Amino acid sequence: MSTRRWVIPASFFSMVLGLAGLGTDWRAAARLWGLPAWAGEAVMAVAAAVWVTLVLLYGLKWLRHGAEARAEIEHPIQCCFVALLPVTTMLVGMAAFPHSRPVGVALCTAGSIGALVFGAWRHGGLWRGGRSVNATTPVIYLPTVAASLVSAMAAGALGWPELGQLFFGAGVLAWLAMESVIVSRLLTAEPLPLPLRPTLGIQPAPPAVALLAYSAVTSGPPDLIAHGLLGYALVQALTVLRLTPWVRQPFTAGYWAYTFGATAIASGTMRFAARGDDRVFAMLAPVLFIVANVLVVSLFIATLVAALRGRLLPPPAPTP
Template identity: 35%
Template sequence: MNGKASMQSVGTDEATTNGLDASQGTPDVTDPHPAAQSGTDGTGRSPAVRAQTISLLSISLGSAGLGGAWQSAATTLAAPMWVSDALFALSGAVWLVLLAQYVRHGGGRWRNVLHDLHHPGQGFALAYVPIIGMLAAGHVFRHGVDAARWGYAVFAVLAAVVAARLLAHWVTGGLASAPLHPGYLLPVVSAPFISSATASTLGLPEVAEATFAVGVLYWLAFGTVILGGLVAHGGKMPPPARPTLTVLVIPPAVGGLAWTAAHHGTFDAVGQGFAGLLIFTLLVVVFLLPDLRQQSFHYGYWIFSFPVAAGTNFLLLWLRGTDVPGWRPVSWLLLATVSTAFVALYAATLRHARRSRTGAAA
């Protein structure tokens, strides 16, 4: 098994309280910007529509994550590669449609992008755009390494710019009025780990090492602060925000994928350490499930998709790399269970969209 299979990693679904609200069509009332409160950004376009569009990119991210799991399964289990190709094609189509909608509603103007980045609750979600691009570049490398590297370079630089701009905003008081939640790990932790995994897949070890170091540093820094805040104030989280707790699964999953990709699929002490962190975090999430229940289905359910997909991807590689007894049937059972859950999620999403259109027409 080689590092190329390990990358396919990732596919991070990190959303926020406001991302969940936006996906249900509820404007964010915490936005301190008058333009957002008035429903327009001065151009006649709504920041609320842009926020909803960006939050819906979790559908693309989750699909790419499942595609990465199937790509790993193609190496470890001889699973058909066309399933992974189809999932990445779906992810790319959703990504293109939503990005076009974001631009149409004012996202093509730097002023509006900056406004959205500085949103205290959801600004980090713009990192979805380059993350999905990096995942796609890592998937298509077998069709042309040079083109994949150029695409990766563009999206990796964009991810770095988004993360650096957000971090500069946050350390100067940009988060003073917003409660910390795991979604903030997306641009400064998950994105560097995904960048590292993709770089290893594309044969860029120096870049992989550099971006992995960034992910580790800010995971230790932000992860400690966020976890401490959750322990101290997590009970005050409103029910729509609680599913964001599943985002805690993503750093050990994508970090483990990045490390495994850099070491050609072998599991040394560090790889086993990432596996331990992931399994323990999954156990914590299992005990949180009663608190994560929602009253009805909404698009915010996609927040669960990337943590599940990325965790599944890493576990598939771990089962094979550690040669766990019965790893092959266990791997197939895990992949089939998660894929079935995704099919149910796709079906529920289509039903919800159809009902929403019917209700709007009425």
Template identity: 25%
Template structure:
């Protein structure tokens, strides 16, 4: 047991990210599509329970094996997984925003500064350490995606200015890191098989960015005294850019599905989950914006390939929700099997 505690991996917090992302997706589906509320609520509490177990376990690891944790915190790849802890807190803040506003606010006030610390620490690490190109991988986006998550509830708790600050950091470094990682993918050796699932992370910054951008527009509408965010987002090029980039990467990973089905199980399979949940939520939000615009007469009924636009997003959102649910159930099943075989928390 001591040995297994020593090798308890920080990437396991990606499990909580995937579960909480799915919980938020079902909360939105309950609100806009009439899904049972109990699904989203149960998933939120389950995700919090899993996070608590992981956090306590990692705390014991820190107490008993501080040198191991110190080594992981200075490892060129593993360092990028520590911000998943603050991302979990931010996701809980989003999930609890309507369920428990006080808890949501407390979690945001803890998660936002903590994630800023992780972002500063990781970027400082990249600057002062001699990294190799093969160290770069999509997990580098984890410290960046968290910044784009902050405005979703941050517009209520920290104000529009704070939300824009975090959003700007996230989008700026997303572009830079994507360029570096894509260069590494094209011109250098391919990723080891267990890291291939991290390619799904390409979806997350754009999908979360779209959601965050909508929330910032909503915050601006609130402080200016007019509910103009729906019109603003529907006709804003950057909002369409963010959503469409996320949708493109979703198509891309589906196009490459034969590559992923050959990957043997590893904890990195959980990299499949949160990006798909984020794209699902973004699509539900896109459906809502178009539906409201049509109902309020802001825009006429628009068609895409002969299909009414809001109807198209309705079916796309539901398809993504069902797929993401099946994906997370399957990955969770494989994780439980691996845990029973004692294939998790072992030396790499």
């Protein structure tokens, strides 16, 4: 039997982003509204199971299809998805932390170091130039912005807020630097090809994840920075929502790009709602929580259906 059916792209780790993000939402909802705590742990268990499966399959990809794995990591767009491996490792570490501190610390530490090394290596390569503007999409946020902000969340969860603030600054400043480049490309260059349009779902994620990371490395009620991050994340989400008809296409796993921003903004809003009497956060928290649940559950069902029909895996990425 051919092993081709088991060759997964690194972008599949975005499923863990959405599932772990939803688990974080349910944990925050249990503290804020008293919802069943087991629901969040159940979702986290599913996220961890998917992560283990994808790690094994990705390892087999390097063992059995090394040329294809190397082509992916050298591809000008697909390479950035490889950063999701250490990022999701940290998320699974945070999921495990309440149950086993050693496991949580080990996974978060390994993921943070791996993300930092990969981000420096990948972006160091990009700085040499020669990159086509058409290869610039929101996926370039992943190796530095997403990695740094999730490292900030992990450090805060482990009780190291000062370290988390370093990562928070690195992630936010990297986001601001790259935001103008990405938006300039979207405004002035050729339209994104249809298969790449779901990557626009990543665009609201930086301010949303920054809001969640900010809640992890600070204390007290919502302040100006928290309100500002929430406001910008909502505007970005509305902009992406307006583009839904332009992005729409037959289902692909690329739609999971929408989930991390949606779950992060819900978690961050609920965490700040629990920390102070703030009408804005208190009003938006249940709405964003419901939206995150509908989105992730819908994509999870669609993914299972596509997998059962043998339509989930994309063709191999061409060698650049």
